[in-house]
Amino acid sequence: MTDLTAPARFERPSAVTFLGYLAGLVLVFWCLSGAGFSMDKVMTSPPRFADFLSRAFPPNLSGDVLGRLGWKMVETLQIAVAGAVLGVILSLPVALLAARGLIAGPWVNQTTRIVLGFIRAVPDIAWALVFVVAVGLGPFAGMLAILIDTVGFCGRFFADDMEATEKGPAESLTATGARRLDVVACATIPAAMPAFVSTALYALEKAVRSSTILGLVGAGGIGIELKVGFDLFDYPTALTVILMIAVVVIGIEQLSGHARTKIIGEQR
Amino acid sequence: MSDASLKRPGPQQRAAGPGQAAHAPDRAQPARAGHGTGAQAVPVPAIDIEARQVAKRFGDTQIFSDVSFRLERGRATALVGANGAGKSTLLRCLMGLIPVSGGEVRLLQQTATQARPAALRALRARVGLVSQKHNIVPRMSVLSNVLHGLLGQQGGPRHWSHVLAPAQSRAQAMQALEKVGLAHLALRRADRLSGGQSQRVAIARAIVSRPEVLFADEPCASLDPQAGEDVMDLFFDLARRDGVTVVFTSHNIDHALRYGDRVLGLADGRMRLDATASSLHESDLRGLYD
Numbered sequence: 001m002t003d004l005t006a007p008a009r010f011e012r013p014s015a016v017t018f019l020g021y022l023a024g025l026v027l028v029f030w031c032l033s034g035a036g037f038s039m040d041k042v043m044t045s046p047p048r049f050a051d052f053l054s055r056a057f058p059p060n061l062s063g064d065v066l067g068r069l070g071w072k073m074v075e076t077l078q079i080a081v082a083g084a085v086l087g088v089i090l091s092l093p094v095a096l097l098a099a100r101g102l103i104a105g106p107w108v109n110q111t112t113r114i115v116l117g118f119i120r121a122v123p124d125i126a127w128a129l130v131f132v133v134a135v136g137l138g139p140f141a142g143m144l145a146i147l148i149d150t151v152g153f154c155g156r157f158f159a160d161d162m163e164a165t166e167k168g169p170a171e172s173l174t175a176t177g178a179r180r181l182d183v184v185a186c187a188t189i190p191a192a193m194p195a196f197v198s199t200a201l202y203a204l205e206k207a208v209r210s211s212t213i214l215g216l217v218g219a220g221g222i223g224i225e226l227k228v229g230f231d232l233f234d235y236p237t238a239l240t241v242i243l244m245i246a247v248v249v250i251g252i253e254q255l256s257g258h259a260r261t262k263i264i265g266e267q268r
Numbered sequence: 269m270s271d272a273s274l275k276r277p278g279p280q281q282r283a284a285g286p287g288q289a290a291h292a293p294d295r296a297q298p299a300r301a302g303h304g305t306g307a308q309a310v311p312v313p314a315i316d317i318e319a320r321q322v323a324k325r326f327g328d329t330q331i332f333s334d335v336s337f338r339l340e341r342g343r344a345t346a347l348v349g350a351n352g353a354g355k356s357t358l359l360r361c362l363m364g365l366i367p368v369s370g371g372e373v374r375l376l377q378q379t380a381t382q383a384r385p386a387a388l389r390a391l392r393a394r395v396g397l398v399s400q401k402h403n404i405v406p407r408m409s410v411l412s413n414v415l416h417g418l419l420g421q422q423g424g425p426r427h428w429s430h431v432l433a434p435a436q437s438r439a440q441a442m443q444a445l446e447k448v449g450l451a452h453l454a455l456r457r458a459d460r461l462s463g464g465q466s467q468r469v470a471i472a473r474a475i476v477s478r479p480e481v482l483f484a485d486e487p488c489a490s491l492d493p494q495a496g497e498d499v500m501d502l503f504f505d506l507a508r509r510d511g512v513t514v515v516f517t518s519h520n521i522d523h524a525l526r527y528g529d530r531v532l533g534l535a536d537g538r539m540r541l542d543a544t545a546s547s548l549h550e551s552d553l554r555g556l557y558d
Contacts, residue, residue, distance in 0.1 A: 168403035172470070175363055176477065177393030177420025185428050186416050190407045 056235035065237055069225055073244055075139055076211045076221035083143040084207035087150025088200045094151060095158030102162060102188060103180045113159070119152030124210045128219035139220025146207045146214075154203050161195035162188050194264040201256040208252045212245045313340040316376055316481050316513040317362060323370035324357055331357050332537045333370065339530070344504065344514040346528030346545070348521070350557045353534040355517040356485050362515065363395060363483055364388045376480060393420030396474030398503065400486040402466040406459035410450060410469050413458050414441040417473035430454075444476035445469075447506060464495035471503055475510075482507055484516035488523070496520075500527060521553045 013021070097104045098112040124145050131141035162184075169187040178186070189196075215223025222241060229238030315338045323333035331354040339345050347355045360366045362373055364380040373380045376394055383391065396417070404413045411430040418437055419427050426432050430441070445451040448468040453461070458469060467487065474482060487503060488496030504527050507514045518524050524531050525545045533541025533556045540556060 168399060168401055169405050171365060172397055172399055172403040172473070173416055173419060175365060175392055175395070175397035175483075176417055176473075177389040177391070178416070179389065179419075179423045182419045182423045182428070185425070186408075186412075186419065187405055190405050193407060 052235060055233075056239035058236065059240040059243055060234075060236035061240065065240065069222065069237075069241060069244055072215075072222040072225055073248060076215075076223075077208065077248070079139050079142040079214065079219075079221050080146060080204070080207040080211040083146025083211070084150050084200075084204045086143075087147040087207075088154050088203060090147070091151050091154035091158050094155040095162060096184065098155060098159035099162040100159075102184050113156070116152050116155045116159075119148055120156065124149040125213065125217060128214045128217050132218050137218040137220075142211060142214040142219035142221055145219055146211055149210065150203045150207060153206065154199055157199045158192070158196060161192040161199065164195075165191035197263050198260055201260050205249075205253050205256050209249055212249070313342075314377075315339065315374075316341045317515065318374040319358075319362065319371065320374075321371040322358070322361060322368050322373060324354065324361055324366075325369045330537055332534060332539075335371070335534075335539045337532060337539065337542060339513060339515065341513050342511045343529040344507065344516070344527055345530045345532060346524035347515060347517045347532050347534065348519070348524050348541075348553055348556060349534035351519075353556075354537070355534055358534065359483050359485050359515065359517055363392060363397065389420060393477065394479055395481040395483060396477065396479035398467070398470050398474045398482070398484040398487045400489045402463075402470040402490070404458045404466055404469050404473065406457070408458055409455050410445065410458055410461070411438070411441055411454040413469050414444050414472045414476050417441075417444070417476040421477055441472070441476055444472040447475065448472045448502060462495075463491050464499060467491060467495075467499045468502065471499070471506070475506055475512075478510070479512060481513045481515070484514065486517050486519065489519065521550050524553065525550065 094112060094116070096102060097108050098116060100106070100109045104112075127148050128142055128145035131144040135141050135144065165188050169191065170183050173183045173187050211221050211223075213221075213223045213226075215221040215225065216227050218224070222245065226238055226241045226245075229235065229241060317337075317339040319335050319337050321333075322335045324331045325333075335358065347358065349355050357366070361368045362375065362380070364373070364375070364383065368381050371381070375391055378387070378391055380388065380391060405416070409430055412428075412433075415427050415430055415433050415437055418440065422437065426434055427437060430438060433441070442451055442454060445454055448471050450465060450468050450472065453465065458466065461469065467490075471487075482503075484503065488499050491499060500523055504514070506512075516527070525548060528545045531541060531543055531545050531548055531553065532539060533553065535541075535556045541553070543552075
């Protein structure tokens with residue numbers, strides 16, 4: 001007769017598994033120690049935070065400050081949109097080279113993926129520093145930083161999206177004698193388009209978030225205002241910048257979510 | 269363009285294309301009975317598809333082996349067998365979509381196995397495929413999907429979408445759509461069609477290039493019985509009208525016997541049945557599914 005006794009809720013870990021858990025725990029404590037984690041500082045920080053808020057509140061909403069910050073925010077959005085759009089466009093051919101089994105051989109796929117991995121591994125603020133050196137201070141360096149960051153992000157995910165498409169339509173076109181490029185253009189890319197749209201919109205959100213801090217290293221945008229505000233202890237203006245960034249980033253995320261639902265929802 | 273202009277010569281008529289004669293002079297020219305004796309010439313039907321001891325394995329799994337047959341021009345052949353018998357795999361081997369593990373496939377008097385990619389593409393441009401799941405591109409128009417059937421003959425961006433396509437190609441695609449009764453839906457998005465309509469679009473895409481051979485992999489398996497019957501009737505009407513050689517797989521014994529001139533049966537990794545449909549009864553095929 002079948003044994004109907006319910007099995008134990010948890011299995012006793014093996015000695016190796018137990019050592020693994022222990023090593024993980026030690027690693028976390030080691031990292032906390034390296035990061036200077038201090039309960040004392042955690043406990044004493046709320047009063048300091050409250051002190052900052054009391055000196056920053058109310059935010060500086062005077063007309064000339066709002067006007068200046070408004071234009072800087074427009075510049076920030078210009079950097080983000082220009083960099084993201086050009087990055088998305090450039091990502092497509094790069095993704096075609098990175099996607100396995102489409103138009104390029106394994107060596108090209110692997111090399112392209114390694115390059116994309118390198119681009120992603122370098123933070124956008126580091127790319128901004130590099131481009132400030134290369135093209136000088138200003139928004140152009142920021143746009144290039146956003147562009148290359150977007151290529152690293154979208155190139156990888158566009159490639160994954162194309163690899164994951166259903167193979168049937170591509171096989172049917174291959175069966176007509178179509179060349180690889182024709183098959184990709186007519187079957188693979190249309191099938192991956194909803195995923196492309198979703199990824200591209202996420203890249204735009206990411207670009208807007210990144211572009212707000214590129215000014216810290218002189219790559220244009222509103223970030224420089226934040227730095228100046230803190231450097232001069234002008235906390236009300238700094239708070240205005242922070243609130244402005246929050247409103248714009250949340251607004252862009254909402255718009256992006258709406259666009260994603262409209263575009264992908266209609267296409268599905 | 270009239271339907272007549274799309275028709276292919278019959279089995280005996282379309283014998284000796286200039287490029288074909290060099291490959292298979294024995295099949296391209298009528299053979300003579302009693303060679304050298306002055307007896308009257310007896311035309312031998314040309315062979316469009318030939319499998320010689322074809323084998324296929326995926327890793328350690330042998331799908332089939334020692335499969336041999338010759339399929340005559342203008343005839344319909346049903347390929348039957350249980351799930352996993354290798355029908356679809358054999359179909360893909362015949363088209364050169366996947367490599368064989370052994371043996372040789374000759375398609376339209378040319379060796380498909382070991383052909384160079386460009387030669388294989390040129391060969392595929394002369395055949396059409398209708399799949400079980402129709403495999404049309406959902407986010408494009410019906411007309412663009414049909415135009416894709418011309419990519420093998422005229423590749424490039426001008427055939428990627430109906431917006432860019434040359435007038436002649438658009439007319440050709442509209443004609444194919446008219447044949448399947450969907451010309452009025454040319455601009456509809458393909459993902460807004462019913463299953464039966466989608467399969468008709470797939471048929472239009474397969475016939476738009478006026479193929480000499482049509483392969484169909486369970487063309488009505490994903491359709492309800494009535495839509496399936498309609499699609500099969502339409503498919504074979506068009507194929508027979510144009511004298512196209514057809515190879516189709518089916519689980520439906522009735523379809524195999526009704527639409528096939530010849531029936532090939534795969535079982536246990538071997539070709540277990542090869543007979544004319546008229547000589548078979550349903551019970552003869554049921555053994556393949558045991």
